[in-house]
Amino acid sequence: xxxxxxxxxMVSVATFLLLELxxxxxxxxxxxxxxxxxxxxxxxxxxGFDQSLVTRxxxxxxxxxxxxxxxxxxxxxxxxxxxxxxxxxxxxxAVLAMALALAVAIPVGIYSAYRPGGIVDxxxxxxxxxxxxxxxxxxAIVLVWVFGVQLGWLxxxxxxxxxxxxxxxxxxxxxxxxxLAGGECVLxxxxxxxxxxxxxxxxxxxxxxxxxxxxxxILVRHALRQSSFSLVTVSGVVIGRLIxxxxxxxxxxxxxxxxxxxxxxxxxxxxxxxxxxxLLSALIYLVLNSLVDLAYPLLDPxxxxxxx
Amino acid sequence: xxxxxxxxxxxxxxxxxxxxxxxxxPRGLVRAVDGVDLxxxxxxxxxxxxESGSGKSVLSRSIMKILAPSxxxxxxxxxxxxxxxLATVSPKQNKHLWGVDxxxxxxxxxxxxxxxxxxxxxxxxxxxxxxxxxxxxxEEEAIRLLTLVGIPEPAKRAKQYPHNLSGxxxxxVTIALAISCSPELLIADEPTTALDVTVQHQILxxxxxLQADSGMGMVLITHDLGVVAGRADSIAVMYAGRIVEKxxxxxxxxxxxHPYTRALIDAIPRISxxxxxxxxxxxxxxxxxxxxxQACGFAPRCPSAQPRCLSETPxxxxxxxxxxxxxxxxxxxxxxxxxxxxxxxxxxxVNAAGTAVNAGESxxxx
Numbered sequence: 001x002x003x004x005x006x007x008x009x010m011v012s013v014a015t016f017l018l019l020e021l022x023x024x025x026x027x028x029x030x031x032x033x034x035x036x037x038x039x040x041x042x043x044x045x046x047x048g049f050d051q052s053l054v055t056r057x058x059x060x061x062x063x064x065x066x067x068x069x070x071x072x073x074x075x076x077x078x079x080x081x082x083x084x085x086x087x088x089x090x091x092x093x094a095v096l097a098m099a100l101a102l103a104v105a106i107p108v109g110i111y112s113a114y115r116p117g118g119i120v121d122x123x124x125x126x127x128x129x130x131x132x133x134x135x136x137x138x139x140a141i142v143l144v145w146v147f148g149v150q151l152g153w154l155x156x157x158x159x160x161x162x163x164x165x166x167x168x169x170x171x172x173x174x175x176x177x178x179x180l181a182g183g184e185c186v187l188x189x190x191x192x193x194x195x196x197x198x199x200x201x202x203x204x205x206x207x208x209x210x211x212x213x214x215x216x217x218i219l220v221r222h223a224l225r226q227s228s229f230s231l232v233t234v235s236g237v238v239i240g241r242l243i244x245x246x247x248x249x250x251x252x253x254x255x256x257x258x259x260x261x262x263x264x265x266x267x268x269x270x271x272x273x274x275x276x277x278x279l280l281s282a283l284i285y286l287v288l289n290s291l292v293d294l295a296y297p298l299l300d301p302x303x304x305x306x307x308x
Numbered sequence: 309x310x311x312x313x314x315x316x317x318x319x320x321x322x323x324x325x326x327x328x329x330x331x332x333x334p335r336g337l338v339r340a341v342d343g344v345d346l347x348x349x350x351x352x353x354x355x356x357x358x359e360s361g362s363g364k365s366v367l368s369r370s371i372m373k374i375l376a377p378s379x380x381x382x383x384x385x386x387x388x389x390x391x392x393x394l395a396t397v398s399p400k401q402n403k404h405l406w407g408v409d410x411x412x413x414x415x416x417x418x419x420x421x422x423x424x425x426x427x428x429x430x431x432x433x434x435x436x437x438x439x440x441x442x443x444x445x446x447e448e449e450a451i452r453l454l455t456l457v458g459i460p461e462p463a464k465r466a467k468q469y470p471h472n473l474s475g476x477x478x479x480x481v482t483i484a485l486a487i488s489c490s491p492e493l494l495i496a497d498e499p500t501t502a503l504d505v506t507v508q509h510q511i512l513x514x515x516x517x518l519q520a521d522s523g524m525g526m527v528l529i530t531h532d533l534g535v536v537a538g539r540a541d542s543i544a545v546m547y548a549g550r551i552v553e554k555x556x557x558x559x560x561x562x563x564x565x566h567p568y569t570r571a572l573i574d575a576i577p578r579i580s581x582x583x584x585x586x587x588x589x590x591x592x593x594x595x596x597x598x599x600x601x602q603a604c605g606f607a608p609r610c611p612s613a614q615p616r617c618l619s620e621t622p623x624x625x626x627x628x629x630x631x632x633x634x635x636x637x638x639x640x641x642x643x644x645x646x647x648x649x650x651x652x653x654x655x656x657x658v659n660a661a662g663t664a665v666n667a668g669e670s671x672x673x674x
Contacts, residue, residue, distance in 0.1 A: 204422045207482065
């Protein structure tokens with residue numbers, strides 16, 4: 001727990017310092033055209049820009065400890081409110097992308113390991129070498145071009161909240177989710193296939209085969225769990241990355257998530273919002289990593305003995 | 309076919325004919341098993357003896373159909389279980405043959421159980437799949453099996469994971485798994501090699517007792533002639549993918565024909581030897597099985613080897629006096645030709661392949 005807090009403090013300090021390095025004065029963006037020096041001074045006073053870095057950090061931290069993330073300099077809306085609006089969008093995208101990536105990667109990974117050099121493996125390897133070299137945004141643009149522009153099946157940009165129209169919401173979600181899932185899926189297949197191939201060489205798999213158990217049962221019950229350590233570890237990192245940092249995909253599809261929020265906030269020098277999002281991302285990473293640690297003993301009882 | 313022969317044939321549990329299993333490797337074709345014939349009658353034990361790399365594990369895996377994908381079973385190879393040609397059935401078509409009629413105990417109990425499943429789960433899984441038992445019946449049966457193989461507190465052990473058990477206990481569990489569906493043939497591939505000496509004895513006795521109770525046939529594979537000496541009805545000695553000698557156990561020991569069998573026996577340390585006697589060993593190493601030349605595979609290490617052994621491959625033939633005893637040697641021990649060959653080599657101090665032969669190996673060490 002102490003480690004947790006220390007890490008979060010370090011992250012917040014680092015963000016504070018780094019944001020200070022960004023050229024441009026936040027006040028400039030806030031002032032209307034032709035504002036007087038007096039108005040400028042008032043604004044500086046209001047937000048406390050005249051105070052030292054340390055004082056500002058301490059006061060920010062103090063507010064944070066009281067559960068106050070501050071108010072956006074730009075919009076005058078409490079940062080917490082904005083995040084609460086946008087986080088569910090990013091969370092939904094991340095969870096769906098993750099679910100899609102795993103739903104494809106687990107069976108494909110298992111089968112590729114079971115029949116290396118087989119048709120599934122060869123197709124997967126081909127797609128992998130093609131997509132590993134392709135950034136997510138290229139995939140996004142290709143998908144938009146094919147399904148949005150050429151075929152016209154799916155909306156090109158835009159976001160419809162689920163509460164407004166569930167069907168349109170799903171249509172709007174499909175392309176961003178596939179863009180996010182694509183690269184991760186390829187990574188998952190590689191990880192799982194590698195571990196799985198090693199497990200399938202082991203004696204207990206041979207012995208399960210000698211017992212005449214059906215192949216799928218051996219693969220899933222006798223091999224998959226021990227082979228998912230890398231997959232689970234990386235999944236934790238990936239889902240954190242997807243929640244806090246699906247920046248490019250959110251920008252391409254103009255999705256009101258955390259990723260696009262952070263870009264807008266940086267452009268506007270709305271550092272108090274950036275602070276909050278960075279802190280939230282760090283927190284998500286830490287929580288996910290702990291969850292991953294908790295998952296190990298579930299995967300392999302031998303770890304259980306070592307930790308308890 | 310006479311009635312006696314017919315009756316014998318009907319009791320034949322396992323028949324292996326001309327089994328050839330080759331492996332595709334980057335360096336060439338490895339002839340791991342190169343023409344093996346075996347017979348096992350119901351209820352009997354066949355001991356297969358050979359050193360590492362002699363092909364005995366590949367043999368057992370081809371019977372179980374768990375060979376690596378790079379293995380090729382050559383056409384003409386035949387494995388029959390009670391007359392049924394196993395090449396004509398696949399595990400997919402016949403779900404309840406492997407694991408039921410045919411089962412296997414592996415060498416290393418530390419690795420041959422699935423680490424993430426409890427002992428009980430592995431047993432009940434097999435029982436439910438093959439025998440269609442209900443969950444409760446399977447759990448009951450699992451505990452009965454654990455008791456049968458001599459595991460104390462079976463109900464508690466069933467809930468434990470393999471890593472909670474000692475090596476000997478784990479091997480008992482793998483045996484319980486192997487006999488869970490009352491197999492007709494149990495293949496035990498070096499079942500005691502990974503265990504402590506004291507535990508080895510217990511496990512072998514357990515196998516013997518289970519066999520006596522159930523009447524199953526057993527193939528006991530080992531590199532230790534001492535293990536099979538008192539337990540097998542007949543013994544086949546394997547070298548370089550071939551059987552070099554086979555006979556009913558007593559006749560093999562009383563009338564050894566192949567110099568390799570003899571060398572294996574001589575390599576067993578004896579309590580009757582004085583302390584600090586040098587352990588007898590077989591010079592050299594088993595041959596590489598990639599594109600083997602026309603020659604006896606053992607010739608380079610054989611104290612009796614003659615020029616003929618280096619240019620021709622001897623076939624396994626019954627001895628003139630005993631049709632049940634076969635060996636693959638041009639100069640078998642106990643024949644005038646064999647004795648002469650050996651004596652000449654000792655005199656010359658070297659065999660036809662240029663390997664030194666010293667007198668110590670020639671004297672009857674028994």
